[in-house]
Amino acid sequence: MNALAGLAVPPLSPSSREDDCCPPREDDYRHSIRSWLKANLPAHFRNDSTAYRAPTLKEQQAFEAAMHKAGLAGVAWPRAYGGQGLTLREHLVVSQEIGAVAMPESVNSIGKELAGPIIQAVATEEQKLRFLPAILEMRDTWCQGFSEPGAGSDLAGLRTRAVREGDEWVINGQKIWTSGAYRSQRCLLLARTGTVEDRHRGLALFAVDMKSPGIRVNRIRSIDDKESFCEVFFDDVRVPQVDALGVPDEGWAAAVRVLSIERATNRMHRSWRFENELNHLIAVCRADPVLSDLLAGSHYRRRIAATVADIEVLKAYVESVVAAICRGEPIGARGSLYKLYWSEAHQRFSVLARELLVQASVDAGPAVENAITRFNGVYLAGRAETIYAGTTEIQLGIIADRILELPRVK
Ligand SMILES: Cc1cc2nc3c(=O)[nH]c(=O)nc-3n(C[C@H](O)[C@H](O)[C@H](O)COP(=O)(O)OP(=O)(O)OC[C@H]3O[C@@H](n4cnc5c(N)ncnc54)[C@H](O)[C@@H]3O)c2cc1C
Structure with missing residues (x-):
């Protein structure tokens, strides 16, 4: 039985900036979101x-669809x-x-945070109307088919x-490390239309229907015992032109522009x-x-205090990037600073969390047991x-090249 079946989903009611150019009052808006989550998040999700x-998966999809209905x-x-x-604020x-x-x-974070913004930037009106509502309503979950066995950091290969x-x-x-491919309806696929020597110029984006004949998905088990990762094989898969995103060559350049904003703002939560994890650890x-x-x-006092400082830096950084984007300022490569830090x-x-929790009392009880389960997961994930969305070394290279403009060894 679906945990959310029959759930009456009260919508939030902020005034819309599109309708009347008046943003919702932030305190009221925040309060309505907090109250909705308190009333509607099933206890066993926490x-x-x-x-x-x-x-x-069904419970999660139903809850995310309810979140969308609630705004x-x-x-x-x-x-x-x-x-x-509304706005990024x-x-x-x-x-x-x-x-x-x-x-x-x-x-469906790939759909909401990666495919959605790229579609808004490069797709036709028909594609936007076909793909975007389906992402938010959780009818279509997306995966990202970029990495290949020989092309991860260097996608141009x-x-x-x-x-x-x-x-x-x-x-x-063949694609690899395609998170969630086995449960996705669409794949944001990056494929080569020119020769390998064309590097980035010969690449194009597609919205591939994962039910297309010729697609084979193999799940891969990871160290956290999950099987989200997949290998995806494409064998003479036919994709209609109406599912090609943007103009080949130009589509990739537009997507990269969007991604520089996304890197700085996606998963802002x-x-x-x-902070929630740190508070949980301290309480336990x-x-x-x-x-x-x-x-x-x-x-431990020193290490926990240092963690609080890290969290405050990260929160302030996100706030400052959002403010800069709302002022219309370019953010360039600053997303790399956030991802790295x-x-x-x-x-x-x-x-730190694991190191502390393994020293708990022998008969520690359910709260500690639960925290051990949560923080083992946090540790393994x-x-x-420091690998996905660009490894630490790649972020350091971007910071050296594009922010500091340091010289390169000839
Ligand atoms: C949990 C997880 C989820 C992922 N989900 C997806 C997904 O959904 N879709 C998708 O397409 N991909 C996904 N990936 C793949 C991810 O994007 C790649 O793993 C990542 O880009 C690194 O590529 P690679 O694994 O091929 O390593 P490589 O690029 O081979 O790098 C190996 C090592 O060499 C270093 N290195 C490489 N180039 C340089 C350089 N120029 N300078 C200095 N050091 C360098 C790297 O930092 C790394 O330490 C996921 C990965 C993980 C771990």
Whole structure:
């Protein structure tokens, strides 16, 4: 039985900037989001609670569809495409409130945070109307088919080919590390239309229907015992021209421009979730006699204080980037600073959390057991945070080249 079946979903009612050029009052808006989450988030979704039980995919999809109906998804997307027609400022407020609650990550974050903005930037009107509402309503979950066995950091080296035949493109090749491909309806596919020597110039984007004949998906088990990762094989897959996104060559350049903003603003909730995790850890430690003694020692006091400083830096950074974008300022490569700092700081924290919790009292009880489960997951998932969306080394290279403009060895 769907946990949300029959749920009456009260909509939020901020005045719309598209309708009357008047943003909602921030305090009221924030309060309405907080109240909605408190009233509607199922108890077993919260992994800081002893009632936690991993939600099923169906439960998550139903909850995310309910969030959209209530106005908590597509906040800054135009109303014509199912969005709320508000601004990035309101999107930040929603992200802060979502981050402050221990709830699962979206199962359609690729659709909402990557495919959606790219579609808005490069797609035709017909494609926008066809794809965007379906993402927000959770009818279509998207995956991202960029990385290949020989092309991760260096995407310009990818070899999956797209050859035009009349009104269709014929796709052949292999993708890897495609998160959630097995449960996706569409794949944002990056494929080569020119030669490998063309590098970035010969690349194009497609919205591939994952039910197309010739697609084979293999799931890969990762260290956190999940099977979200996939290999996706394309064997003479026919994609209609109406599902090609943007003009080949130009589509990629437009997508990259969008991605530089997205890198700085997607998953903005992460800094507030990081704070939620720290607060959870401290609360659990305070309630356990052994852990509470450890917290009193200078070693852990220092490390926890440093974590608080990391979190405050990250939150302030997100606020400053949102303010800059709202003022219309270009943000360039600044997203790399955030990605680098967040992933490194969050990994350090996950080590600290595990190190503390393994020292808990022998008969620690359900709250500590639950925290151990949560923070083991945070630790294992954290191993990937310095890899996906551009590795630490790639972010450092971008900062050196594009922000500092340092010389290169000839
Ligand atoms: C959890 C997770 C989810 C992912 N989900 C997706 C997804 O949904 N879709 C998708 O397309 N991809 C996905 N990826 C793949 C991810 O984008 C790549 O793993 C990443 O881009 C790195 O590529 P690679 O694994 O091929 O490593 P490589 O590019 O081979 O890099 C190997 C090592 O060499 C270093 N290196 C490479 N180039 C340089 C350089 N120029 N300078 C300095 N050091 C360098 C790297 O930092 C790294 O340490 C995911 C990865 C992870 C871990």
